[in-house]
Amino acid sequence: MSNNFEVIERVGISYESSSDAIKSVVNEANNEKKIGWFEVIEERGRVTGDGKVEFQVKVRLGRKLD
Amino acid sequence: MSNNFEVIERVGISYESSSDAIKSVVNEANNEKKIGWFEVIEERGRVTGDGKVEFQVKVRLGRKLD
Amino acid sequence: MSNNFEVIERVGISYESSSDAIKSVVNEANNEKKIGWFEVIEERGRVTGDGKVEFQVKVRLGRKLD
Amino acid sequence: MSNNFEVIERVGISYESSSDAIKSVVNEANNEKKIGWFEVIEERGRVTGDGKVEFQVKVRLGRKLD
Amino acid sequence: MSNNFEVIERVGISYESSSDAIKSVVNEANNEKKIGWFEVIEERGRVTGDGKVEFQVKVRLGRKLD
Amino acid sequence: MSNNFEVIERVGISYESSSDAIKSVVNEANNEKKIGWFEVIEERGRVTGDGKVEFQVKVRLGRKLD
Amino acid sequence: MSNNFEVIERVGISYESSSDAIKSVVNEANNEKKIGWFEVIEERGRVTGDGKVEFQVKVRLGRKLD
C-alpha cells in the first residue's frame, strides 16, 4: 500500500452558485472514492439559452493511492 | 460580419455573496448585448460603514463582434 | 500617526459556502480592529468525517497602522 | 491629442491554426483602427460537431488614443 | 448520470507546428471519448538527432463524466 | 442605474519616470470620466532615437457604470 | 500506437526531505508504468501529532500513451 496521493481535476456545474458547483463535484467524487482535500482552480460560466447564469468551477481533488 | 469575439472587464457588487455579485454583473451585461461566456478574475471587498461585507468580483465577459 | 496600512492573512471556515467563510473571517477581524479592504487569495477544502464539504478560504485583510 | 495608448481584448477563431486565429483578429482590429502591438494571452478551443479542431486565441491589442 | 466534467492533461508531438501538435492530441483524445473543450498549457520542444524541431504542446482536455 | 463597475486598460508614456507615466494616463482618463481606482499591470519601455529612456506603464482603470 | 504523452498528478509524502518525497512518488509511478519526466508543482506539509515535519510534494508525471 502506498503513502502517496493522486490528484484528479473536475469541473462542477450549478445554476445557483459557485459553492453549489463545488459541492456537486466534490460530493460526486467522494461517492466514487474518499476525497482527502480539494483546491478551487478556476471559475467560469455562461448564460444559458433561457437566461440562467451557469457556474462552471474547476477543482483539483486529492485522494489516497490504493 | 466577424467570426471573432471581444472581451470586456467589469466588477460586480453584492452584499450577499460572490455568486450574487457575478450574477448581477453578468445579467446586466447580457441585457446590453448577449454574453457568450464569463471568467472570474479577482475577488475583493470591504466592510461598509454600517458593518456589511461588500463583495467585489471582477469578471471578463466574452461576446460576439458584430 | 502613520498614513500607511498593514496586511494580515487569515483562513475562514464554513460548511455552507465560500462567501460564508469570507464573511466569518472578515467580520471576526473587523471586530478586533476596523478592516479597510480584503482580497481573496485561495479557496480549498475537505470532506469532513460525517460527509460535509468544508470551505477554507484564504483572505488578505488590510487595515490602518496606528 | 494624447501620448497614451488603450488596450482592448479580443478572441480570434480559426479552424486552421492558432497563428491563423491571431492573424484574423489582428487584421480585423487593424482595419477598424491602426494597431500598435498585440500580446497573446490564452489559447483554447473545442471540437466542432463535424469533428474539426477550432482554435480560440485571446489577444490584447494596443492602439494610440486619439 | 452526472452534470459535471473531468479534465485530463496530455502532451501532443509534432515536427511541423504547435497547432499540428494540438490537433494530434485533441483528435486522438476525441476518438477515445468526445472532448468538450481544450486549453493550451505549455509549449516546449527539442532539436532531434537529425536536426528537426520537435514541438511538445501540453493541453488540458475537458469531457463529460458518464 | 447600475451598482457595478467597468475596467479599461491603458498604457501611459513618460520620459521622466514610471510614476509620471501613471499620473499621465490616470489623469487623462479621469478627465474623460471619474476613475474609482487603478492597478499597475506591467512596466516596459525602450530607448528613443536620441537616447532617452521611455517608460511605458500599463494600468487597469475602474469606473462606475452609468 | 500514439506519439503523444499523458500527464498525471500525484503528491509524495516523506518525513525526511522534499527530495525524498519526490523520489517516493516518482519511483512508485515508474513501477506502474515507465515515466518520461516529472515537474515539481507545489510543496506543502504539516507537523504530525508526534512532532515530525511531514513534506507533501505535488508532482506532474509524464508518460507515453499506449
Add this chain to the structure above:
Amino acid sequence: MSNNFEVIERVGISYESSSDAIKSVVNEANNEKKIGWFEVIEERGRVTGDGKVEFQVKVRLGRKLD
C-alpha cells in the same frame, strides 16, 4: 536566538510617486525594528476628491526573528 526571519506585509501611501510610497513604508517599519530586505508586491491607487493621484504600494518586509 533564531537564525530565521519573519516577513510582514504593508501598504505605503504617497501623492508623489510609487518610490515615495515605498520609502515611506520601509522607513516607518525600519524605525520600529531593523528591516533586512523588502519586495514590492503590488501597485494600485485612486484619484482623491481634490484630484490628486494616490499611490498605494504593497511591500513585503523581512526582518530577523529575535
Add this chain to the structure above:
Amino acid sequence: MSNNFEVIERVGISYESSSDAIKSVVNEANNEKKIGWFEVIEERGRVTGDGKVEFQVKVRLGRKLD
C-alpha cells in the same frame, strides 16, 4: 473561540539543504504555537564569505486563531 486560522510568513536558513531550512523554521514556529500546515513560497540563497551555499526558504505557516 474562533473556527478560523491565521497565516504568518517566515524565512528559514540552512547551510545543508532546503528541507533543513524548512524544518528549522517550521519547528521553531511550532514551538511558539502549534502549526496546522505550511506552504513553501520561494527558495533563494547566497554564497557566504567562506564559500558555503546558504539556503533561504520562505514558508507560510497556518495556525488556529485563539
Add this chain to the structure above:
Amino acid sequence: MSNNFEVIERVGISYESSSDAIKSVVNEANNEKKIGWFEVIEERGRVTGDGKVEFQVKVRLGRKLD
C-alpha cells in the same frame, strides 16, 4: 567538464506563424551550439508598415555547459 546546463533567452521573428518564429530562433541557436531543449515564454507582435502581421516569440533555450 560540467554536468550542468545554461539557459539563454531569445526572440524569434516571422511573418508566417509563431511556429515559424520558433523554428527560426531554435535553428539559429542550434547552429551556434547544440540546443538541449526550448521553452516558449511569450508571444507578441505588431502590424508592419505594409500591413503584415509580425510574430515575435520569446523562447528560453537550454544547452550543456562546456
Add this chain to the structure above:
Amino acid sequence: MSNNFEVIERVGISYESSSDAIKSVVNEANNEKKIGWFEVIEERGRVTGDGKVEFQVKVRLGRKLD
C-alpha cells in the same frame, strides 16, 4: 545576419527611486550595445547601514542579434 533578438537580465541599483534604477541599468546596457526594449521583472531592496533605502530593479533587455 539574423532577424532575431537576444534577451539579457540585469539588476539596476539606485538610492533615489525605482525609475532611477531602471535608467541606470538601461543606459549602461545601451552604451555597450543598442537596446531594443526593456521589461521590468521585479522590484526589491534593502535599507543600507546608514539608513538609506536602496532600490534594486530587475529588468530584461532585448537587443538585435548580430
Add this chain to the structure above:
Amino acid sequence: MSNNFEVIERVGISYESSSDAIKSVVNEANNEKKIGWFEVIEERGRVTGDGKVEFQVKVRLGRKLD
C-alpha cells in the same frame, strides 16, 4: 565600474537531491565569478535508464557587473 548586476540562468543536475543540484550549479558558477545571490525557478527531472531519479533544478544567479 558599474553599480549594477547581471543575472544568468542555469540548470543543476543531481541524482541525490534538489539541494545537491543547487549546490552543484551555484558552486560551479561561483568558481567562474563570485555569485551575489541565487533564486530557484523550477524543479523537474526524469528517471534514468538504470532507474535513478535525476533532479534538474533551474536557478537564476546574480553577480556584479565589472
